Amino acid sequence: MSDTSDNDRYNIRATESKWQKIWNDNNAFKTDDDSDKEPFYVLEMFPYPSGAIHVGHVRNYTLGDVVARYKRAKGYNVLHPMGWDAFGLPAENAAIERGAQPATWTYENIAVMRGQLKLMGLSLDWDREIATCHPDYFKHEQAMFLDFLKNGLAYQKESTVNWDPVENTVLANEQVVDGKGWRSGAAVERKNLKQWFLKTTQFADELLSELDNMPDWPERVKTMQKHWIGKSEGITFSFDISGPDLASDEKLPVYTTRIDTIMGTSFAVLAPEHPLSLKLAETDKDAEAFLEECSTMGTSEEAIERAEKKGFKTPYTVRHPFTNEDMPVYIGNFVIYTYGTGAVKSAPAHDERDFDFATKYGLPIRPVITGAGFEDGKPFTSKGTLVNSDEWDGLTSDEAITKIIACMEKMGIGEGQTNYRLRDWGVSRQRYWGCPIPVVYRTSDGACVPVSKDQLPITLPDDVDFSQHGNPLDNHPTWKHTTCPETGEPAIRETDTFDTFFESSWYFARYTDPRNENKPFEASKANKWLPVDQYIGGVEHAVMHLLYARFFTRAMKHCGYLDIKEPFKGLYTQGMVNHRAYKNADDKWVFPSDIIKNDDGSLSEKGSNLKVTAGAVIKMSKSKKNVIDPTDIFESYGADAARLFILSDSPPDRDLEWSEAGLDGAWRFINKLYRSVQDIVDKPVDNDVDNELARKAHQTISGISDDIENFHYNKSVARIRELYNMAEQVGMDDDAYTYALQTIVQLLSPIVPHLCEELWENLGHKTPLYLSDWPTFNEAYLIDENVTIGVQINGKVRGTITVPTDIDKDTLEKEAMNDDHIAKYLNGKTVRKIIAIPGKIVNIVVSDAA
């Protein structure tokens, strides 16, 4: 009988703070760079200091902490740091809303959130903590940017940008989702601005091909990046183009991946922004009106855009390179200026868009490819066999592509070409709370001059007025006025700041040498620790942060900062945390913590007593009030219970439904285990017993290592509970009971660290668990003496037999046939065949006796 008096009860809060203090006082998780142990770097995506941690953070950091603690116990020298992705717009909004300076607001949030994270008992090296908004961090970033400039990896150009009218800033292509700003949700506008770019396209091919050498990344993330980089191979060739105001030798280059349809080409289409379109609009009012129409359509109405292809017939004509036919040239709203050459050749029989367009404007549709599924009167877009194509008739599309490219290259009118969808990364933001871009513009001639490294850091002014419209740095009375580092003449600072993804593109490297004052990090340290062995975070960063960081690492290598090119060897993407949302009778959302369960099972709201109805399980969000404050959970259940529940319920890559009942279950198990261990604290542990329970324990140790390495934490927990259940089943008198329980304490320690340290100490161990090795198992005990296997008749399981594990095939066959239950089934049947596989199955194939 368990004694459940208060004295004997597990005191979560005392125990958790006791161990947190011990870990802290002993620098338990401080990483020693000089250790001989094999290095292992585990990192979770660092948080934005928004003010409080949420359950998603708890999930993320728990996942990483299990890896860190497990690897440490396995003998690795583990680097597990934490820091703050501290620049960003919410700080400015807070400044506008409540007058706080962004820096103050941010550092206060960091202090609060650091305290919250410490309640989780994470095995972090807090000495390496960084905040990206601190000059000690971003001064290195500014220096790095200057090196990028020097190496041609950063440049400035005027370009059409995605303008977010709510955030009042430019967005990168990656930050535009469905034509809307990724944070604000506002429809993105087009604007022409001078912008700084990082040359991501320089490594486009590497960024793509290296994905094939990254087995420890999720397939779907790799697929997303592949699509985003969007490599295609084709040819750029030039039409002779003629028309009013054109030179006699004017050319129109177009890019196509389907040059095999060249003989079916019957017109060409220009993008509205194409120079020839613009030129025409200067003199042609109708053309001008059409371009106007195209630009107002915007990007947000893709559906409408897709539905209707519109064109404007220009007075230009192009000459077909092989038939010499003169073909019309249109301006089309569906041609993308920034891809390829901004103009296309159209073979309407073999392209959906060209087909729609040709149908609408009555242009010739000439099939030149045929194959399975070809239907007259419909576009046939697959590759096939060429017809109506003179000398290329009968070739497959791929053969024809090779030959026609060679032919056009010989004629000197075209060249095989690889194109990418990936654009260079625009990093300028018209915001205050970001890293200043270290260049100035000389007043006398407007020249853009990089600041010299010894003038870094360029820091932000801390007396900024947010009440005015526009970029606060630009509005500041004095900040931007400076002198040219080359000539000493008056100059104006760049008032744009970096996209905040800039900071997160290299922070993982800074952690390897976080207090280095002279450079971002010592190359030897970065090379020792990087790439990050295990990186963990949300899948929403698949094409933003994760691609930028990959580019940045290559850029740093290019500039000699380090020798590695991929930042993250292993990547794990966790699912979201969902929770049921509740509404009261007034149709208002209700916090779960404000709900009372009535005796009849119905729900009502605390205070108002209104009836509450349960809605769908959806992503936690403040607006739906279906949020849980992790610190409430730590208070009432403890961090251990929260960690255990989060890991035991769902596989970590799937969405998790937060449930109070599930948390209760975790809490119950923690208390059961605590009580069970209290009953054996004085008993000796014999770790070399050979019985059923001992074997189960050895099997559990073996199985769990596999589970943890593969992030199957829910299975790990299930295994541990199985072992616990079996131990309780056989009882305290079993020779292996104490061994089994002690093993559970060890195996559970990465997941439930405070409780396990306490129990380990209760069991009389002088060395704390965080300094102890992972338990080992004896191979010989992994195999049970007997095994129960199923016996099938005609593929249907009709019974089971328990036989020695090492039984041979013939004996197994006999055992199965002799089993009473089975024999009954065989009565009156003819046995045709017996499949007997030791350790797995017996299947007896029978037919009715003749």
Add this chain to the structure above:
RNA sequence: GGCCCCGUGGCGGAAUUGGUAGACGCAAACGACUUAAAAUCGUUCGCCCUACGGGCGUGCCGGUUCAAGUCCGGCCGGGGCUACCA
């Protein structure tokens, strides 16, 4: 529209990768302890039937195999990414 992933009890999910489907947990029901409740412990828990037995069963239809949740083909349903990239 294109590409990819996924459909297993009331629920979250297991199933050694073709070999006893439903581990482990949650919820539920019943029982024990208790003046009572909580806590704890025990039993039951895929569906159906004429229940110590038997039939059916992993979205649906078909196929391969001694054997299919697992492999193949076709549907249906859900999710993700992408959205005129020539």
